[in-house]
Amino acid sequence: MLKDIYGHFHSDEHHFVDKALDWVERAAGQHVVKLTDFLDPRQAFILNSLVNRNADVHCRFDGGYDAAERRRALIAPDYRVLEGEDMAMAVLSVSSGDGKFLTLEHGDYMGAILGLGMKRDKVGDIHVIEGGCHCLVTQDAADYLHLNLSQVHRVHVQTELLPLEQLQLAKVQLEELHLSVASMRMDGIVSDVFRLSRAKILQPIQAGRCRVNWKLEEDPSKPLKEGDLISLQGFGRFKVLEVEGISKKGRIRVKIGKYA
Incomplete structure (x- = not known):
């Protein structure tokens, strides 16, 4: 069966296929509920494809807002109601009072976060807004980033943790x-x-x-x-x-x- 599944995906994706299949099988056979870190759209597609192959499992995707690109997934036995479940996300607000954010871009924020040893999977969409950025992060990474992110591309910054309702979205240009x-x-x-x-x-x-x-x-x-x-x-x-x-x-x- 695994060989048949592998045939649908690139060889570089097989490692993720293995992980996703394990999540699905544990939900079906052991009634385990799994909340993933942030997935990119391709990973979400792979996971959803595997979930759809198993009638005993379903999942919910959520990235903090309706049009989110990177989303967390909650995988569970089909009898469990997933709506209203806590997806454990926070908004990391990054700002500076010196006006230097005009030159900072998405990659600058991402580089600063990864430079702290943070895994990419812990970070969702990053929205560059006037005066800084709003970044979706997993709840278990939020406090660490709030305490340790003090500089972005040589610009000193302040951070604040906000609820999802206060997320500001960047305008797509x-x-x-x-x-x-x-x-x-x-x-x-x-x-x-x-x-x-x-x-x-x-x-x-x-x-x-x-x-x-x-x-x-x-x-x-x-x-x-x-x-x-x-x-x-x-x-x-x-x-x-x-x-x-x-x-x-x-x-x-x-x-x-x-x-x-």
Whole structure:
């Protein structure tokens, strides 16, 4: 059965498949309730797929707000009511009174948190807002971060723990690009978006640094479609917003939304 399950996922995902399958089997066979750390959308998809294979188990996903990207999962026997269960999250508010936050970005906050020895799984979505950021964290990591996070990229900061109701969301900013491409091949579109040559874009793709809809993608020729979210480690991410049509010369017009 495990071999059959593995066939649906990339080899790099098998370790997580093993963990998720163990959570599901424990919920079904031993009536164990499991609250995970934060999962990315691909991990959530894998877990949900495994839960759906077992009629005796169900789960709830929650990232602190409706549109959360990273979410915790609560896995339990099917008879247990999950609505209203405490998902053990807090909002870590990071702020400074010196006005230097204008230059700080998502990666700066993430780097400062990981620099304290914190695992990525303990951190949910990070919202960069005016004067600082609001970060979703697991309850068991909240106090440690509150006490120890005092500097972000050489800027001294203060932290405060807030309830979920006080979470402030960042405004998603997309830079619209209009491309004219010969095909919807991933390597061609990625090279145009990040303004790199095809030759230079092949190396990070084949090195496993590219994901499509959070799934590792090493095939440069993979065709992209409307709605796909592509991320390239070290460069950023973008979304295929619309395939606008075909030009008179037979080229495809594509509208891209590049995340700021």
